[in-house]
Every structure is written in structure tokens, then in C-alpha cells.
Amino acid sequence: MSDQFELFLTCPKGLEGLLIEEAVGLGLEEAREHTSAVRGMATMETAYRLCLWSRLANRVLLVLKRFPMKDAEDLYHGVLDIEWQDHMLSDGTLAVEFSGHGSGIDNTHFGALKVKDAIVDKLRTPQGDRPSIDKLNPDLRIHLRLDRGEAILSLDLSGHSLHQRGYRLQQGAAPLKENLAAAILIRSGWPRIAAEGGALADPMCGVGTFLVEAGMIAADMAPNLRREQWGFTAWLGHVPALWKKLHEEAVERAAAGLAKPPLWIRGYEADPRLIQPGRNNVERAGLSEWIKIYQGEVATFEPRPDQNQKGLVICNPPYGERLGDEASLLYLYQNLGERLRQACLNWEAAVFTGAPDLGKRMGIRSHKQYSFWNGALPCKLLLIKVLPDQFVTGERRTPEQRQAEREQAAYDQTPDEPQERKFNKNGNPIKPTPAPAPVIEQPRLSEGGQMFANRLQKNLKAMSKWVKREGIDCYRVYDADMPEYAMAIDLYHDWVHVQEYAAPKSIDPEKASARMFDALAAIPQALNVDKSRVVVKRRERQSGTKQYERQSAQGKFNEVSEGGVKLLVNLTDYLDTGLFLDHRPMRLRIQKEAAGKRFLNLYCYTATASVHAAKGGARSTTSVDLSKTYLDWARRNLSLNGFSDKNRLEQGDVMAWLESCRDEYDLIFIDPPTFSNSKRMEGIFDVQRDQVQLIDLAMARLAPGGVLYFSNNFRKFQLEENLTERYAVEEISAQTIDPDFARNTKIHRAWKITAR
Structure with a gap:
């Protein structure tokens, strides 16, 4: 075999430029970039060194042969022509990977099968010994890449992908691969910062991948030093003595690096479930003296090394995939920006994000951006110098203030020079009076965001007297007043509930998303609430009982008040909150009319109307709903107000329940769904089609002199005329709409229905 080999180093898309720099530094010659790969020439020593030291490659492939191929037969004979007995034993194990297509091979499984057949046929002995397939831990892993009619047959020296360092046995929901994390650190300037003795902090560290990769770079540890199984371990061309020499050199370098005073490397993670897995990963990497992980929220993040020491803040904020993530992600980025400006002045920062538009919401400019891919997701690395000149805030600073801030920053970065220091009469040094630190304000809103904030504040002011006079705790403050900001915003005491309406297909999704972020940025400022108390949901066109389906499982209830009663709302788990705000006038009407009456609440949901009836002195209340979940909620609402003995909760299909009921009621409230096809009921309920049967059944249960209130929110609903012929019907919709709607x-x- 020759002294020089052709190598292919594969890598994640976007890392090619960094990988070629690294590979050349490790000895690769005649290096050239390819898509997701680097190609070059190397000795066996360099090939081993690349396996051991490459922080960026996925695999190191040693090319055995290149040959042209027109069809599957060319493929078979080209592979058969290799002296495979020089590479593996006839009874060894084998795995074959095939990539590319063409030359009559459009199925990679078929291509891999032809390669395997050729190798097995070449090594089959007269006694019948032949290699077997082992996809997990083979003696030899062969790769064939088909590229424009040329087959490139390679031996995989790495075995398992090189990003699998071996320390990360426990990981979070969506971790970065180790080589991508290393690439981000390198692009962020960490090798330079570490060489200068700088610190590193990750305020959203997960299980510590950035921390460990940073520690290994700083301590001069080969990333794959602890790996035991390699693709060349059982290869007959392996040179154990050469490998042993390189490995021992790497062990000595790591020992020397770890013997140095450890750098200050810290991670903070809000999820307590990830703290111990992160610490375990750090321990397996041998970096427990260098890296510490603590539990902490981004909103309170503050790196605390020596006051004069600066460094790099690096993080990979989560990507939004669930209902309401728009708000939580926006406020996460805003909190991150605030903490950088307030606690990390003169540091450098690197934010790796799958949502670059959110990076603009941090209130601080990036001076460089790099494109990466996290799997199939395009991402950006935002590099930031945390200096006052880069802040984008609501304040307007004069040129003199900006100059003072620059001088203060320069002072903070420059060590004291003895010949320039001044002393008082007691001989104590006098420090220069620092310029005032810049005032940190909320990030300046965009033009659209400010316009939206103005509208919210106008609405809030217009309703303030009514809210105060009526003692209202929960109300709607905005309902798509401006068509381009299509959402409803409700206040629940000191919480904000936002429902984003799905944008029409005619609206550019990017513009709709930008407007949503503008609005979310404006809400906390305009309504004077903490960002953590804003909950966002997206309301699509609903059918059936979809609006009642569970969206989350936080199980957190908030207590609010209305008309002298206390009610529980859940702002996170369902599309609706358990309290229909638009029915407030109807509930208060029921409360005023309920004294001494038997009250029936059909399709009761969380029985808020029943609580009002009980508060108003009802002789009894009966609440009927098909959902056990909402009846449990109803029970809690009643108990919260001290009502239980005379308040029945009935689970069942309302129509069937009415048909079997023989009791009489003085006051009945019906607010049915538009459509329901629950598995727990027979047939399908359609309010337009079934209204007559429903109202007739309910009126049969109405006592003489009693009142039935009927309402629904189906916008195309038309009350059947024959109902007005049999009953006294009065539409009271206008009387049941409060100022907030x-x-x-x-x-x-809504209608009031009584017997004629």
C-alpha cells in the first residue's frame, strides 16, 4: 500500500469551510471542499490524527478505489477486483453504506447489496466461510459513493460517527450534535477567548453540550480521546504502533491541559430535570473541575466570574413547536437581550437560532451572522459585542453620552497603569469617577409595534371607568380592532390571554408573523404586565368540540372574580379558558333573577352560570354536561364559593338527559355548541338543525311562570319561526353585550323564551 491515501471527511452541511481549515491544520494535503465533505491526501498518521482530533467531521473515509460504472454489473466487478483479503478476514463482519444514484441504480439498498455480494464472493472460502453482516459493530464498514457515473469505494476509519464523543449518554429533547456545537464555538471565537483566559457561560445549557465542547477545546483534549471502538480496529491494514503513539501523545496533551488552572465555564438551565444529566455528561468527559451547572432562569442569568474577567456568552434557545410558543420565545429572546445588556457589558455573545427574526428582538445588534444547518433546519449564528453602541433601546442618547459610555467601556477593559494612578493624602489610590452606566430600557418598539401599543392603551383608558365602576376583573381589551393585527386580547386579573386568529391565505405568512411579534413585543409594555404572564394561542376555524380539546397539560388554575363570585380559569391547557367573557351580562342577569328558583344549566361547561345562580340565592342548581373534565372543574368552582349541598352535577348527553328528566325548573340557561359529534353521545348535534327539539325538550321542563334563556355563538344561526308561534320569544342580544365586546x-x- 502507498504512503499517501485519498481521504474524504464528511460533515454536516455548512461546516465545510471550517472543516477544511481544521483538516489542513491536522496535516491534510491538496484539500478541496465538496458539499458536506472535504477531500484531500494524507499519510496514515494524518488519517489517524484526523480521527482522533477532528472536532467537526462526521466520518473519515479512506478511498480504496475509484472506477467508472455504467450499471450494476460494473459496480459488482469493480468491487470484486479489490484484494479484500488484505482488509478483513473471511469470517469477519461487514456493513455497507451506499449513497447516490444513477447508472441504473436508483435504490441505495440495492446498491449496497451489490457491494456486499462482491465482497462476500471474493472472500468466500472452499470450506464455506464468508463474511456476515453486522450493521451495529462490524469489523469493517464500507462506503460507496456514486457520483456522476464514478464509484468511489471507501473504508470508514471512524466507525460510529465522530460526533458521538461518548460523554453524552443523557440528552434533552432537541440537542445539538457535538460537532455542530464545536463548530459554533469555533466560529464564535472561543479558541481565542480561551487562550486569553476568558470565561464562558451558557444561560440555556440543556445537558451541557456547549460547555463540554468548550472545556475540551480549552483543555486541549482530543474530542475522541475516550473512544474505544474504531472503524480501523479490526482492519487488517491497521498500524497499531502508529496509533498507540498518537493516542499517547493526545493523553499527555490532555493531562497537561487539565493540569492548568481551570477556566470559568458555567451553565444554567431552567428545567430541573436536565441538571443531573448535564452534570453526568460533564463528569463522563472528565471536566468536573472546569465546568459547573446550576439551575436558573434566563430572566435572572448573571455570570459572576472575577469582576475584571470577560468572556463569551453562548446559547441555543429552544425552537417553537407548540401552541403559544410565539409569545414564550419572543419574551425569552427579550429576556436574553436584557440580561446581556445589564449583566454582560463588554462580553461577547453568540446566539445560535432557528428563528433569526427573533434575534432582532433582543434589543442588541449582531455584528456578524453565519449560516448553519441543524439537521434539515436552516439556522443563523448571531455574533454580538455587548457594548452600549450596539444596544437598540427606547432611550435617545446624546453624542456626549455615547462618548462617555465608550470611555467607560474602555476603562473597564484596560488594567490600571501604576504611573497613571492618583493617590489621596493618605496614600490610597483614587479611581477615576466612572461615567454613569447606560440606562437599560425596554427595547424600542417597531413602528407597527408602537402603533399597536397605542391602540391597546387607548382601549384600556376608554374602558377604565366602566371596569372600575362594575368591579370587573376579566375583560376583553382588544378584538382585531386593526385588521392587520388579527387577535383577541383578554385580561384575566394580572394575566393576559392572547388568541391569534389564523391569517387569511391572501396574507404573506412572513408579514403575518412579523406583525404577531410586533404585537407580542408591545403587549407587556402597553398593558404593564410581566412577559411571563402573557399566554398566546392560535385560534383556527373550529368544528365540533375542537375548541374544548386539551392543548397542554400544565394543570395551572388562576382564581378570578366576577359579580362577587370566585371562578377558576386555566389559561394554558385549552383553547378556551373555562370562562366565556362575552356571557358576563347573562351570568349577572341570572344571578339577579335566581333568588328562590330552581336553576337548570344545560351544556354547562365549567358551570360558571350555576355559581352565579347559587350566589343569587337559587333554591337549587342542576348543571348538565357530557364532559367529566369540565364537571370536575364545575365542582371546584362551586366549592370555591362554598356551594355544594343543593347543586347537582349531571354527566350526560343533554338531549338524552332532557328526554328522561321529569323535574321542573323555574330558570333555565342553554348555551349549546354549534356542532358536536362526541363518541359519548348518540348521533351528531347540530344547533341549527336541532334547535327546535332542544328548546321543546327544555320548555317541557320549565315550570309555570319560568324563563328560559337561550344563546349561541354560531354567526349564521337563525331561530326557527315556528318557535315564535308556540312560545313568547324576545331577542335580548343587545342587552347581553358589554362595552368590551x-x-x-x-x-x-341570545333570546328570552317563556310560555304563552
């Missing part, structure tokens, strides 16, 4: 008079319709 005055702009949306079609939010519901």
Missing part, C-alpha cells in the same frame, strides 16, 4: 356585536345571540 361592543365592536363585535355578533359574538353571540
Whole structure:
């Protein structure tokens, strides 16, 4: 075999430029970039060194042969022509990977099968010995790449992908691969910062991948030093003495690096479930003296090395995939920006994000951006110098203030020079009076965000007297007042509940998303609430009971008040909260009319109307709903107000329940769904089609002189005329719309029905 070999180093997409620099530094010659790969020439010593030291490659492939191929037969004979007895034993194990297509091979499984057949046929002995397939831990892993009619047959020296360092046995939901994390650190300037003795902090460290990769770079540890199984371990061309020499050199370098005073490397993670797995990963990497992980929220993040020491803040914020993530991610980025400006002045920062638009919401400019891929997801690395000149805040600073800030920053970065220091009469040094630190304000809103904030504040002011006079705790403050900001915003005491309406297909999704972020940025400032108390959901067109389906499982209830009663709302787990705000006037009407009456609440949901009836002195209340979940909620609402003895909760299909009921009621409230096809009921309920049967059944249970209130929110609903012929029917919709829903008079319709 020759002294020089052709190598292919594969890597994640976007890392080619960094990998070629690294590979050349490790000895690769005649290096050239390819898509997700680097190609070059190397000695066996360099090939081993690349396996051991490459922080960026996935695999090191040693090319055995290149040959042209027109079809599957060319492939078979080209592979058969290799002297395979020089590479593996006839009874060894084998795995074959095939990539590319063409030359009559469009199926990679078929291509891999032809390669395997050729190797097995070449090594088969007269006694019948032949290699077997082992996809997990083979003696030899062969790779064939088909590229424009040329077959490139290679031996995989790495075995398992080189990103699998071996320390990360426990990981979070969506971790970065180790070589991508290393690439981000390198692009962020960490090798330079570490060489200068700088610190590193990750405020969202997960299980510590950035921390460990940073520690290995700083301590001069080969990333794959602890790996025991390699693709060349059982290869007959392996040179154990050469490998042993390189490995021992790497062990000595690591020992020397770890013997140095450890750098300050810290991680903070909000999820307590990830703390111990992260610490375990650090321990397996041998870096427990260098790296510490603590539990902490981004909003309180503050690196605390020696006051004069600076360094790098690096993080990979989570990607939004669940209902309401728009708000939580926006506020996460805003909190990160605030902490950088307030606690990390003169540091450098690197934010790796799958949502670059959110990076603009941090209130601080990036001076460089690099494109990467995290799997199939395009991402950006934002590099930031945390200096006042880079801040984007609401304040307007004069040129003199900016100059003072620059001088203060320079002072903070420059060590004291003895010949320039001044002393008082007691001989104590006098420090220069520092310029005032810049005032950290909320990030300046965009033009659209400021316009939206102005509208919210205008609405809030217009309703303030009514809210105070009526003692209202929960109300709607905005309902798509401006069509381009299509959402409803409700206040629940000191919480904000936002429902984003799905944008029409005619609206550019990017513009709709930008407007949503503008609005979310404006809400906390305009309504004077903490960002953590804003909950966002997206309301699509609903059918059936979809609006009642569970969206989350936090199980957190908040207590609010209305008309002298206490009610529980859940702002996170369902599309609706357990309290329909537009029915407030109806509930208060029921409370006023309920004294001494038997009250029936059909399709009761969380029985808020029943609580009001009980508060108003009802002789009894009966609440019927098909959902056990909502009846449990109803029970809690009643108990919260001290009501239980005379308040029945009935689980069942309302229509079937009414048909079997023989009791009489003085006051009945019906607010049915538009459509329901629950598995727990027979047939399908359609409010437009079934209204007559429903109202007739309910009126049969109404006592003489009693009142039935009927409402629904189906915008196309039309009350059947024959009902007005049999009953006294009065539409009272206008009387059941409070000022907070005055702009949306079609939010519901309501009727008062009595016997003639």
C-alpha cells in the first residue's frame, strides 16, 4: 500500500469551510471542499490524527478505489477486483453504506447489496466461510459513493460517527450534535477567548453540550480521546504502533491541559430535570473541575466570574413547536437581550437560532451572522459585542453620552497603569469617577409595534371607568380592532390571554408573523404586565368540540372574580379558558333573577352560570354536561364559593338527559355548541338543525311562570319561526353585550323564551 491515501471527511452541511481549515491544520494535503465533505491526501498518521482530533467531521473515509460504472454489473466487478483479503478476514463482519444514484441504480439498498455480494464472493472460502453482516459493530464498514457515473469505494476509519464523543449518554429533547456545537464555538471565537483566559457561560445549557465542547477545546483534549471502538480496529491494514503513539501523545496533551488552572465555564438551565444529566455528561468527559451547572432562569442569568474577567456568552434557545410558543420565545429572546445588556457589558455573545427574526428582538445588534444547518433546519449564528453602541433601546442618547459610555467601556477593559494612578493624602489610590452606566430600557418598539401599543392603551383608558365602576376583573381589551393585527386580547386579573386568529391565505405568512411579534413585543409594555404572564394561542376555524380539546397539560388554575363570585380559569391547557367573557351580562342577569328558583344549566361547561345562580340565592342548581373534565372543574368552582349541598352535577348527553328528566325548573340557561359529534353521545348535534327539539325538550321542563334563556355563538344561526308561534320569544342580544365586546356585536345571540 502507498504512503499517501485519498481521504474524504464528511460533515454536516455548512461546516465545510471550517472543516477544511481544521483538516489542513491536522496535516491534510491538496484539500478541496465538496458539499458536506472535504477531500484531500494524507499519510496514515494524518488519517489517524484526523480521527482522533477532528472536532467537526462526521466520518473519515479512506478511498480504496475509484472506477467508472455504467450499471450494476460494473459496480459488482469493480468491487470484486479489490484484494479484500488484505482488509478483513473471511469470517469477519461487514456493513455497507451506499449513497447516490444513477447508472441504473436508483435504490441505495440495492446498491449496497451489490457491494456486499462482491465482497462476500471474493472472500468466500472452499470450506464455506464468508463474511456476515453486522450493521451495529462490524469489523469493517464500507462506503460507496456514486457520483456522476464514478464509484468511489471507501473504508470508514471512524466507525460510529465522530460526533458521538461518548460523554453524552443523557440528552434533552432537541440537542445539538457535538460537532455542530464545536463548530459554533469555533466560529464564535472561543479558541481565542480561551487562550486569553476568558470565561464562558451558557444561560440555556440543556445537558451541557456547549460547555463540554468548550472545556475540551480549552483543555486541549482530543474530542475522541475516550473512544474505544474504531472503524480501523479490526482492519487488517491497521498500524497499531502508529496509533498507540498518537493516542499517547493526545493523553499527555490532555493531562497537561487539565493540569492548568481551570477556566470559568458555567451553565444554567431552567428545567430541573436536565441538571443531573448535564452534570453526568460533564463528569463522563472528565471536566468536573472546569465546568459547573446550576439551575436558573434566563430572566435572572448573571455570570459572576472575577469582576475584571470577560468572556463569551453562548446559547441555543429552544425552537417553537407548540401552541403559544410565539409569545414564550419572543419574551425569552427579550429576556436574553436584557440580561446581556445589564449583566454582560463588554462580553461577547453568540446566539445560535432557528428563528433569526427573533434575534432582532433582543434589543442588541449582531455584528456578524453565519449560516448553519441543524439537521434539515436552516439556522443563523448571531455574533454580538455587548457594548452600549450596539444596544437598540427606547432611550435617545446624546453624542456626549455615547462618548462617555465608550470611555467607560474602555476603562473597564484596560488594567490600571501604576504611573497613571492618583493617590489621596493618605496614600490610597483614587479611581477615576466612572461615567454613569447606560440606562437599560425596554427595547424600542417597531413602528407597527408602537402603533399597536397605542391602540391597546387607548382601549384600556376608554374602558377604565366602566371596569372600575362594575368591579370587573376579566375583560376583553382588544378584538382585531386593526385588521392587520388579527387577535383577541383578554385580561384575566394580572394575566393576559392572547388568541391569534389564523391569517387569511391572501396574507404573506412572513408579514403575518412579523406583525404577531410586533404585537407580542408591545403587549407587556402597553398593558404593564410581566412577559411571563402573557399566554398566546392560535385560534383556527373550529368544528365540533375542537375548541374544548386539551392543548397542554400544565394543570395551572388562576382564581378570578366576577359579580362577587370566585371562578377558576386555566389559561394554558385549552383553547378556551373555562370562562366565556362575552356571557358576563347573562351570568349577572341570572344571578339577579335566581333568588328562590330552581336553576337548570344545560351544556354547562365549567358551570360558571350555576355559581352565579347559587350566589343569587337559587333554591337549587342542576348543571348538565357530557364532559367529566369540565364537571370536575364545575365542582371546584362551586366549592370555591362554598356551594355544594343543593347543586347537582349531571354527566350526560343533554338531549338524552332532557328526554328522561321529569323535574321542573323555574330558570333555565342553554348555551349549546354549534356542532358536536362526541363518541359519548348518540348521533351528531347540530344547533341549527336541532334547535327546535332542544328548546321543546327544555320548555317541557320549565315550570309555570319560568324563563328560559337561550344563546349561541354560531354567526349564521337563525331561530326557527315556528318557535315564535308556540312560545313568547324576545331577542335580548343587545342587552347581553358589554362595552368590551361592543365592536363585535355578533359574538353571540341570545333570546328570552317563556310560555304563552
